[in-house]
Amino acid sequence: MRKIILFTALSLFTFAALQLGLSRYLQRRVADGTWIESVASKSELLSQRPDVRLILLGTSTTQNHFNTNWMTNQGLSSFNFGLPGRYWEDFPSIIDSFRTSRASHVMLSLSARVFLYPVSCPAFRTLYDVTFFYRLRGLECWRKFNIKHLFPLYSDWPFIGEVFRPTKDYFATTLLRYKTDLANDPRLVNYVRGNNDRSVVTYRNGDGAVFSDSVAQAPAESVQLRLIDKRKWPLDPEALRFVTALGREVEAQGKKLIINLEPRRANETILINVELLKNALGPSVLVLTNHALTIPRENWADFTHLKPAAAQVYTELVTCQLKHPDTPPSCQTFLEKLASVLP
Amino acid sequence: MLFNSLEFIFLFLPLVVGGYYLLVSRGLHRLVTPWLFLASLFFYAYWEIRFLPLIAFSITTNYVFGRLITRQGRYSQAFFISGAVFNLALLVYYKYSSFSSVAVSQVVLPLAISFYTFQQISFLADCRRLKTAPYSFIDYGLFVTFFPQLIAGPILHHHEFMPQLLTKETRKWHPPHFVKGLNLFALGLFKKVVIADQLAAFANIGFQNIEQLGWLDAWLASISYSFQLYFDFCGYSEMALGLSLFFNVQIPLNFKNPYRARTIQEFWAGWHMTLTRWFQDYLYYPLALPLLRSKSSRFFHYIPHMIVFILIGMWHGSGWTFLVFGGLHGTALVLHQEWRRQRLRLPPLLSWSLTFIFVNGAWVFFRAPDLTSALNMLTAMLGGKGPGVGDALASFFDRINFDPLMVPASGESFATLSSLVVIICALVVALTWDDGKPSLSIFRGAILFGLSLFAMTITQQSPFLYFNF
Numbered sequence: 001m002r003k004i005i006l007f008t009a010l011s012l013f014t015f016a017a018l019q020l021g022l023s024r025y026l027q028r029r030v031a032d033g034t035w036i037e038s039v040a041s042k043s044e045l046l047s048q049r050p051d052v053r054l055i056l057l058g059t060s061t062t063q064n065h066f067n068t069n070w071m072t073n074q075g076l077s078s079f080n081f082g083l084p085g086r087y088w089e090d091f092p093s094i095i096d097s098f099r100t101s102r103a104s105h106v107m108l109s110l111s112a113r114v115f116l117y118p119v120s121c122p123a124f125r126t127l128y129d130v131t132f133f134y135r136l137r138g139l140e141c142w143r144k145f146n147i148k149h150l151f152p153l154y155s156d157w158p159f160i161g162e163v164f165r166p167t168k169d170y171f172a173t174t175l176l177r178y179k180t181d182l183a184n185d186p187r188l189v190n191y192v193r194g195n196n197d198r199s200v201v202t203y204r205n206g207d208g209a210v211f212s213d214s215v216a217q218a219p220a221e222s223v224q225l226r227l228i229d230k231r232k233w234p235l236d237p238e239a240l241r242f243v244t245a246l247g248r249e250v251e252a253q254g255k256k257l258i259i260n261l262e263p264r265r266a267n268e269t270i271l272i273n274v275e276l277l278k279n280a281l282g283p284s285v286l287v288l289t290n291h292a293l294t295i296p297r298e299n300w301a302d303f304t305h306l307k308p309a310a311a312q313v314y315t316e317l318v319t320c321q322l323k324h325p326d327t328p329p330s331c332q333t334f335l336e337k338l339a340s341v342l343p
Numbered sequence: 344m345l346f347n348s349l350e351f352i353f354l355f356l357p358l359v360v361g362g363y364y365l366l367v368s369r370g371l372h373r374l375v376t377p378w379l380f381l382a383s384l385f386f387y388a389y390w391e392i393r394f395l396p397l398i399a400f401s402i403t404t405n406y407v408f409g410r411l412i413t414r415q416g417r418y419s420q421a422f423f424i425s426g427a428v429f430n431l432a433l434l435v436y437y438k439y440s441s442f443s444s445v446a447v448s449q450v451v452l453p454l455a456i457s458f459y460t461f462q463q464i465s466f467l468a469d470c471r472r473l474k475t476a477p478y479s480f481i482d483y484g485l486f487v488t489f490f491p492q493l494i495a496g497p498i499l500h501h502h503e504f505m506p507q508l509l510t511k512e513t514r515k516w517h518p519p520h521f522v523k524g525l526n527l528f529a530l531g532l533f534k535k536v537v538i539a540d541q542l543a544a545f546a547n548i549g550f551q552n553i554e555q556l557g558w559l560d561a562w563l564a565s566i567s568y569s570f571q572l573y574f575d576f577c578g579y580s581e582m583a584l585g586l587s588l589f590f591n592v593q594i595p596l597n598f599k600n601p602y603r604a605r606t607i608q609e610f611w612a613g614w615h616m617t618l619t620r621w622f623q624d625y626l627y628y629p630l631a632l633p634l635l636r637s638k639s640s641r642f643f644h645y646i647p648h649m650i651v652f653i654l655i656g657m658w659h660g661s662g663w664t665f666l667v668f669g670g671l672h673g674t675a676l677v678l679h680q681e682w683r684r685q686r687l688r689l690p691p692l693l694s695w696s697l698t699f700i701f702v703n704g705a706w707v708f709f710r711a712p713d714l715t716s717a718l719n720m721l722t723a724m725l726g727g728k729g730p731g732v733g734d735a736l737a738s739f740f741d742r743i744n745f746d747p748l749m750v751p752a753s754g755e756s757f758a759t760l761s762s763l764v765v766i767i768c769a770l771v772v773a774l775t776w777d778d779g780k781p782s783l784s785i786f787r788g789a790i791l792f793g794l795s796l797f798a799m800t801i802t803q804q805s806p807f808l809y810f811n812f
Contacts, residue, residue: 001518003522003785004518004521006785007525007785007788007792009789010793011789011792014797015796015797017793018794018797019797019800022797022801
């Protein structure tokens with residue numbers, strides 16, 4: 001019996017020591033100015049930015065569409081919490097990780113499409129997500145609970161190789177012509193991933209960018225813009241309940257919520273009844289309606305991400321909208337710029 | 344449910360083991376077998392509930408056949424043949440239908456069907472030979488579904504499991520067994536989640552991009568797969584051994600250091616031993632003994648070898664690649680027999696290298712999606728594709744520096760220092776750690792277990808490779 005107790009204690013000690021070591025490794029790595037695309041890593045990065053007023057929360061589109069250095073230089077101190085491979089179902093625990101941040105606003109960038117369909121159970125669940133969804137939908141998502149989420153570090157850690165991968169990877173051929181631009185970018189390259197057709201660059205401040213010509217080179221018929229008009233459709237009540245619950249979580253932290261309806265895809269635009277969304281969220285929530293922007297195919301890197309030049313203009317547009325929420329025409333020049341083919 | 348899932352380790356296993364010893368301590372021995380049987384069915388259904396009726400049907404039918412055969416009536420032989428045909432028909436339908444027509448290739452392979460079918464055929468054969476004792480349906484059900492060995496073996500004989508199940512000694516608390524079980528489980532878990540799953544990354548990239556592979560990448564991919572398969576399956580088998588010991592049941596070893604083998608015969612004496620034992624007992628001897636007695640030419644003596652190895656290949660899957668895999672091993676074994684007859688000997692290092700290179704090459708057919716891909720991989724390994732040996736090595740040494748501005752010569756090469764280090768570690772473990780050795784120190788076992796738990800929380804869970812067979 002003594003041996004069994006010894007075995008249990010020793011293995012738990014080993015496990016805890018490794019968890020602690022990894023956690024420290026992550027902190028040191030972020031302190032050195034590098035991070036990986038995970039909630040834990042970005043949370044650590046955010047905790048080093050006490051000046052941040054605005055947190056941009058979203059998926060890969062958020063990570064790759066905003067230049068938060070530029071926004072900060074314009075007096076809007078921002079942090080990019082976009083995470084590739086995430087859906088808005090994963091946001092509850094991410095919002096919970098903002099508790100210690102002194103930011104005053106959280107901007108949620110979403111496709112308008114999400115408001116037309118019920119919310120799924122989150123793919124990357126923490127115990128917080130499970131309780132959040134339990135309050136909202138009962139036991140439905142409890143079934144997918146994984147005991148892994150009881151462990152101290154989030155289960156969103158990528159493959160172990162990713163964690164220990166050298167931060168400076170190689171530049172694929174798609175990036176060769178941008179080598180000088182990247183070397184001169186004040187955001188500094190964190191690492192590059194992808195292949196010869198598409199490269200994703202992450203910057204040390206939490207931003208990202210997609211370099212690709214796949215949409216420009218795709219057959220014209222596959223990129224033909226399809227307008228899906230759902231303005232006469234009711235919004236999904238479950239999706240509305242979910243977004244209002246997210247709003248309550250943000251408010252509970254003393255922050256204000258902003259919803260940014262983002263451009264959907266190079267070949268698809270969805271229109272929804274925005275008034276229904278505004279009514280559900282109430283007057284305190286600012287809703288930016290960028291989902292119906294006209295963006296030519298040449299400005300898209302792939303079907304869902306803008307090229308860096310277009311992303312810069314989009315950043316300027318959103319910054320303008322945030323600074324002048326009551327006078328949208330003042331941002332007209334950015335809209336026009338985005339509608340033209342950018343170099 | 345997977346052995347390498349936290350649900351299994353922290354919920355299912357403590358509940359089942361706790362329940363088992365609670366029943367034992369209360370003297371409720373009659374409930375012990377039903378408890379394990381129910382737990383095993385839950386374990387099976389947790390993965391895919393729709394196959395539960397199939398395994399239940401298979402168990403019930405075989406149980407009935409077994410009872411009919413043991414009566415030794417006039418139709419005993421007929422019942423045995425019917426039972427064997429029933430089992431093989433199920434296996435052929437679910438596993439080999441894709442060979443015959445496209446329409447039925449949509450049939451989904453039920454989990455563990457190859458394992459439990461073989462186990463039940465051997466049971467019927469043992470009934471026919473009067474080697475079985477009286478047993479109840481629940482006892483028989485547990486023999487087939489005992490969760491430590493249900494999904495991927497070891498393939499048990501009725502006579503090595505049932506007596507242990509029925510003896511009172513099994514239903515006692517034996518701390519030394521439990522500690523051995525913990526150590527073996529820890530060792531197997533480590534082999535699976537720390538070694539095999541890391542090698543999987545290189546093997547998968549390689550076999551998914553065979554067309555782009557150069558010489559070095561091809562070798563790294565194939566060797567990664569050879570070690571991945573070994574550590575994955577050997578790890579599973581050791582976990583099964585350890586889990587069984589929690590219930591004081593000893594099941595046979597499935598691996599005994601196959602990669603230390605210096606001949607192909609030695610390799611098969613240490614690789615998936617319970618499968619080769621099954622083929623030896625129920626196919627090879629019945630085929631070979633009459634031929635040996637008949638004093639026919641030596642050529643005829645080798646026919647059973649070839650049949651057995653082709654069927655071993657086919658047991659793993661219905662593709663032509665498995666057929667070639669079996670054929671290659673059968674041929675190698677025949678050549679080895681002839682070599683031995685000539686009393687020729689090779690230096691140990693050379694014979695080990697030749698055996699390993701052959702086994703590694705044959706695994707290419709085992710892993711590749713089709714024959715063309717397998718041949719392409721072998722061509723790349725022989726330097727017939729992509730950058731030559733010198734260029735590949737130069738590129739490899741370039742990548743060691745991880746130059747941030749480096750552009751790889753062709754695609755994304757994974758021939759880096761890290762992949763080489765992982766493979767060398769795997770080789771060292773394969774050659775120096777004894778398979779299934781329960782005398783691991785408690786410290787080493789606990790550290791391996793802690794390491795494995797850690798790896799499990801930061802990596803994606805992956806099923807065992809032999810779940811596909």
